[in-house]
Amino acid sequence: MIRRIIEINEDKCTGCGICADACHEGAIAIIDNKAKLIRDDYCDGLGDCLPTCPENAITFVYREALKYDEEAVKKHMSERASSHTTSCPGSMTKSITKNSENQNIKIDSCLNQWPIQIKLVPVNAPYFDKCDLLIAADCSAFAYGNFHNDFMKNKITLIGCPKLDQIDYSEKLSAILLQNDIRSITVARMEVPCCGGIEYATKRAIENCGRYIPLNIATISINGELLSITKN
DSSP: OEEEEEEEOTTTOOOOOHHHHHOTTOOEEEETTEEEEOOGGGOOSOOTTGGGOTTOOEEEEEEEOOOOOHHHHHHHHHHHHHHTOOSOGGGOOOOOOOOOTTTTOOOOOOOOSSOOBTTTSOTTOGGGTTOEEEEEETTHHHHSTTHIIIIITTSEEEEEOHHHHOSOTHHHHHHHHHHSOOOEEEEEEESSGGGHHHHHHHHHHHHHHTSOOOEEEEEEOTTSOEEEEEEO
8 A cells, every 4th residue: 555654864864763762663673773664564654753863864755565553563562562672772781891900099070060961051050151061971971981081171061861861952052052152062972873862962053053163072982992082
């Protein structure tokens, strides 16, 4: 039958997993770091996933597709819940072995303000004036051992997790950049695809403020290694 169904542009998709979480039918999964429609009959054609995609990689098309099968969806979601599977690579379980040497060294905190959650911080806080801003994914400070000295020192720190908060931070970050003279921004994110949301929100906020702000993107591995620092 010809019906309305979603189509995912893999060239635009960053594999963040937000659409997969938004799909109540479990029709989307992250495979090889790309969102994919796993079965036509799981997609109801309502498109709850469309507005959540930060890259506008999902659209509606009309094409030959299997009829939406509510019973198949119920079975699929039940099996997924019972097996505790997840569509997001960032939620996959993994044990990490570390060398125990030097783990007792005391490191002083480099936190310079409170609060630090993006959702809680006031946009007109005085410490934003002429500051170097660090926008960090929640997990990054736990993964990277020397996070305070290497990233937080002499910076104002904001943290968040776009996957858990399920919001687009760009509006709040835009307000902060518009109302304050921010000298530079560093984003510290994990290597997992869902962390792309915090990078995307920061870049969008810089675009919205209408002026150039130096931006560095630091990517940290699950094992706690600094994989790369890119300048924009």
